[in-house]
Amino acid sequence: MENVIWLSGHERLVDDIVRAENCSLFDSAGKRYVDLESGVWCTPIGHGHPDILRVMGEQASRIAHTGFCYACPEVAAAAEAILALHEMAGGKCVFLCSGSEAVEYGVRVAQAVSARPMLMTMSDSYFGAYGSAYRKEADAWFCFDWAGCTRCRQPDGCSEACERWAAVPFETIGGFLFEPGSSSGLVRFPPDNLIRSIVAKVKANQGLLLVNEVTTGVGRTGKWFGYQHYGLWPDIVAMGKGIGNGYPVSVTAIAPQVAKRLERHPVPYAQSHMNDPLGAAIAHTVLAVIQREGLIERSRDVAAMLMAGLEGIRKRTGVITALRARGLMVAVELRDDDRATRTTRTHRVLAERGYILAQRPGLNVLRLDPGLTIERLDIEGFLETFEAVLTNGK
Ligand SMILES: Cc1ncc(COP(=O)(O)O)c(C=O)c1O
Numbered sequence: 001m002e003n004v005i006w007l008s009g010h011e012r013l014v015d016d017i018v019r020a021e022n023c024s025l026f027d028s029a030g031k032r033y034v035d036l037e038s039g040v041w042c043t044p045i046g047h048g049h050p051d052i053l054r055v056m057g058e059q060a061s062r063i064a065h066t067g068f069c070y071a072c073p074e075v076a077a078a079a080e081a082i083l084a085l086h087e088m089a090g091g092k093c094v095f096l097c098s099g100s101e102a103v104e105y106g107v108r109v110a111q112a113v114s115a116r117p118m119l120m121t122m123s124d125s126y127f128g129a130y131g132s133a134y135r136k137e138a139d140a141w142f143c144f145d146w147a148g149c150t151r152c153r154q155p156d157g158c159s160e161a162c163e164r165w166a167a168v169p170f171e172t173i174g175g176f177l178f179e180p181g182s183s184s185g186l187v188r189f190p191p192d193n194l195i196r197s198i199v200a201k202v203k204a205n206q207g208l209l210l211v212n213e214v215t216t217g218v219g220r221t222g223k224w225f226g227y228q229h230y231g232l233w234p235d236i237v238a239m240g241k242g243i244g245n246g247y248p249v250s251v252t253a254i255a256p257q258v259a260k261r262l263e264r265h266p267v268p269y270a271q272s273h274m275n276d277p278l279g280a281a282i283a284h285t286v287l288a289v290i291q292r293e294g295l296i297e298r299s300r301d302v303a304a305m306l307m308a309g310l311e312g313i314r315k316r317t318g319v320i321t322a323l324r325a326r327g328l329m330v331a332v333e334l335r336d337d338d339r340a341t342r343t344t345r346t347h348r349v350l351a352e353r354g355y356i357l358a359q360r361p362g363l364n365v366l367r368l369d370p371g372l373t374i375e376r377l378d379i380e381g382f383l384e385t386f387e388a389v390l391t392n393g394k
Pocket of ligand 1: 098215
């Protein structure tokens, strides 16, 4: 691994994973690890799902990649299926290569069609590794700090009586980019009232609602998409990660009313793998598998079992200070020092004992985002091991 640039700050817990199957990873000695993070939230239907392997082989043997002057029917079929899920019939999709790119494309669309190029978002949202939403320059973004809003009990939503609300320059804002739960990977969910108030105000000013579903999409939160927990109707949705189940495809979906405006203000954006049939066919298959296997309903049952187990561990050990979850997007916060010594050790020991979770370096939060297909036995095994590690340190 000396010749590979690794993600800075992250501890590499296992060096030789050679194979994966559903939610299990195997190293070169045959040791099994339960993948409780879906490899960076990316494999909702499990590693190596037979339908994905089949479509990869079949589509790649027909045609994997196209140019800008010709198209393949698989791309149109996948777009139609995605738009139907968002109730955006008559809209448009573009297939890209990463979550960051899908968000960036959505931002470019909003900037192209809106009279007011300033966008609003939450100060702790994460949108990608590059692009305008990564940089959040002060002249292009208004970032709202909602930390104080979690304790707000105003039943009717936000109003000018609130200082934080009154400070938002709504008259300059052309769109709201919303991440419906995750907030830099820490699994936070902005309050319903706040989001509905922002969306109502932005829409009243003819602004657009953009939603980043890169982590919350395709069943992760117990519904198809995270915005559905808020009863919203987005104009633009960015999807990535899980929609490719490990293959690097992402999608930006655009509602018909915005797609129409794009005809007059096209987005000057080109990259070599835009609308490649292989990625589109994989995304289409991921959605079909989730639907056919009833994975969202299944994931709700598994999530209930996992949360009941974690709640029990919280009561018995006194080490868990907070549990946050929606569907199979779960965060466990531990009592720890400011260097997160206990959390880092727990993360490492769990990996040694065969359970891979996510930890943002230096923070006292462990994250679980298993595949929607995870076996109940693996959840039981994890809960037993987790309690032992929290209690005995090993
Ligand atoms: C909420 C959110 N949005 C966007 C992205 C960017 O996706 P990608 O890493 O595929 O570019 C990430 C990546 O972690 C994310 O967590």
